[in-house]
Amino acid sequence: MRILAIETSCDETAAAVVENGQRVLSSEVASQVELHARFGGIFPELASRQHVLAIEPVVARALADADIEEPAELDAVAVTCGPGLVGSLMVGVNAAKGFCLGSNLPLIGVNHLVGHLYSLWLETDRALGCDWRDLAFPHLSLIVSGGHTELILMHGHGSWERLGGTLDDAAGEAFDKVARILGLGMPGGPAIQQAASQGNPAAHDLPYPLRRDPKHALDFSFSGLKTDMLHRCRRAGLDPDGENNGVPPEVVNDLAAAFQARVAELLLDRLETAAILHSARSIGICGGVSANALLREQALSRFAGLGLPLRIPPLAWCTDNAAMIGAAAWFGRPVRFEPDHGLDLDVAARLPVA
Numbered sequence: 001m002r003i004l005a006i007e008t009s010c011d012e013t014a015a016a017v018v019e020n021g022q023r024v025l026s027s028e029v030a031s032q033v034e035l036h037a038r039f040g041g042i043f044p045e046l047a048s049r050q051h052v053l054a055i056e057p058v059v060a061r062a063l064a065d066a067d068i069e070e071p072a073e074l075d076a077v078a079v080t081c082g083p084g085l086v087g088s089l090m091v092g093v094n095a096a097k098g099f100c101l102g103s104n105l106p107l108i109g110v111n112h113l114v115g116h117l118y119s120l121w122l123e124t125d126r127a128l129g130c131d132w133r134d135l136a137f138p139h140l141s142l143i144v145s146g147g148h149t150e151l152i153l154m155h156g157h158g159s160w161e162r163l164g165g166t167l168d169d170a171a172g173e174a175f176d177k178v179a180r181i182l183g184l185g186m187p188g189g190p191a192i193q194q195a196a197s198q199g200n201p202a203a204h205d206l207p208y209p210l211r212r213d214p215k216h217a218l219d220f221s222f223s224g225l226k227t228d229m230l231h232r233c234r235r236a237g238l239d240p241d242g243e244n245n246g247v248p249p250e251v252v253n254d255l256a257a258a259f260q261a262r263v264a265e266l267l268l269d270r271l272e273t274a275a276i277l278h279s280a281r282s283i284g285i286c287g288g289v290s291a292n293a294l295l296r297e298q299a300l301s302r303f304a305g306l307g308l309p310l311r312i313p314p315l316a317w318c319t320d321n322a323a324m325i326g327a328a329a330w331f332g333r334p335v336r337f338e339p340d341h342g343l344d345l346d347v348a349a350r351l352p353v354a
Contacts, residue, residue, distance in 0.1 A: 001075045002068070004099070005326030006059065008092030009084030009112045010146060011036060011047045012319070013054035017066035017074070018326030022123040022132065026065035027316070027323045030054040037186045041176060048087030055095045062322070071103030078329030081109035082351030083148075089347035097343050108329040109345045112320075113353040116143050117152060117160070118331055119317040119324035120284040134309040140280035142271045143353070145287025145320075146172045149220050149267075151274050152353060157331045162354040163274050164218030167210075171263055171289050174222035178259050181233045181240050182252050192256045193292055199250070199257030204232065206262045218274050220266060229259055264295045268302055275308060282309045291318040 002025070007014040011032040017025040032050050036042050068074060079096035082089060093109075100107045120141065121132040139154040140163075149166040169177070172189065179188030184195055207228050209221040230240060232255060237247045267289075275283055283303050289295065290312050303310040317324060 001330060002066075002073065003076050003078050003108070003326045003329050004059070004063070004068075004074050005078040005110075005322040005329065006055075006092045006096050007080045007112070007115070007320055007322040007325050008051045008055065008088045009080045009082070010088060010320060011042050011050075012321075013051050013058050014320060014322035015055075015059040015062035016322035016326050017062055017068060018122075018323055018330065021118070021327045021330030022121055024122060024323045024326075025067075026062045027321055028058045028062045028065065029321055030058050033187060040180050040186060042085070044085045044087055047085060048091060051088055051091035055091055059095065059099070071099070071105060074103070074105060076106045076108055076329065078108040078110050078325050079345075080112045080115065080325055081345055082111065082348035084112055084347075084349065086347055086349045089349075093345060093347055097345070101343065107342055107345055110325045110328045110332075111351050111353060112325075113143055113145070113148060113150065113351075114332070115324040115328045116145050116286040117141055117154065117284070117353075118327035119286050119313045119321075120311045121327050121331065122313065122317055122323055124314055131311065134282060135284070135311055136281040136309070138278060138280055139282045139284065140271070140275050140278060141284040141286060142267060142290075143287045144171045144267065144285065144289035146170065148172075148287065149222075150353060151218055151270065153274070153278050153280070160354050162352070163278065164216070164220070164270065166220040166222065167216065168221055168223035169226060171220070171222060171267060172287070174226050174263065175289065177226055178229050178256075181230055182238065182256060184252070184256070189289060189292060192260055193294070195253045195256035196260040196294070199253030199255070201254075201257040201261035203254035204258035206258050208262070209266070218270055218277075220270060222263070222266075225259070225262060229255065260292070260294055264292070264298055267295065268299055271299075272302060272306070275303075275306070280308065282311065284311045286313055286318065288319045291315050
């Protein structure tokens with residue numbers, strides 16, 4: 001079964017052809033990072049307009065790379081319908097509807113966060129480490145993507161529950177905001193990782209949010225940590241608008257290293273707690289923040305010690321992509337081939353994963 005998948009939830013225009021939910025025949029991504037860098041974040045209207053310009057050539061390249069010459073060689077079209085920026089989502093959904101209308105193919109609406117969950121099932125070289133064949137249920141995943149930080153327990157394909165999540169800012173948002181305060185630019189995650197690689201994480205003892213709150217043992221909070229970083233940056237002479245005012249690079253590097261280390265600790269502590277409480281048989285970390293080198297390194301070490309298989313997607317499947325949407329559509333097909341996932345499919349800026 002071959003699915004053409006489309007993803008436009010934020011600032012990347014992506015299309016892919018996925019076979020049987022795991023084999024990626026093609027994957028194309030047109031990024032808008034440079035376009036939005038000057039704004040210090042995503043400019044929604046600009047993102048929507050760029051999707052309009054990019055969607056047709058991106059889909060065409062994905063079909064060509066997969067050697068798909070006729071729509072009849074496909075079985076369905078999948079598209080992200082939420083959560084995300086409404087304008088961006090509408091471009092992808094309407095493009096998918098047009099393709100289905102002209103080809104008489106069924107349309108499958110996919111939750112972007114469920115897509116990240118199924119990035120763990122995309123086929124990769126086993127030499128890279130743990131892959132989908134090592135995943136067993138109940139499976140626990142940490143989604144750290146943009147505005148989302150969620151702990152999801154999967155009982156089986158199509159059956160999952162949300163155990164906890166962020167009470168305020170998500171980890172990805174915190175990375176972006178702190179990077180801006182430090183004057184490191186966008187995107188925040190890679191910028192902080194680069195600076196942190198030259199810094200000392202022990203130079204600052206940052207707060208540990210919700211440490212003694214049993215009611216929120218599986219929840220996250222990054223707002224206070226972000227505010228603490230703002231005060232430290234001001235004391236160091238850094239301007240909150242991103243100007244370093246002659247502050248030595250080592251000061252910025254130490255702050256970045258301390259922040260990155262604390263975020264990684266917070267994420268992995270909660271993930272480990274949830275794994276033990278719910279007797280998880282395998283662990284996954286997915287979403288853009290899962291590309292962070294320190295998080296990956298510490299996660300591999302920690303869960304190897306617990307004897308739990310840990311799957312983190314290759315870097316190409318961590319950030320937004322359409323291959324994961326094709327995987328989610330295939331694994332969820334028994335419940336998603338329904339009339340309300342046809343040409344009347346609508347978008348939703350907020351769409352919970354469970």
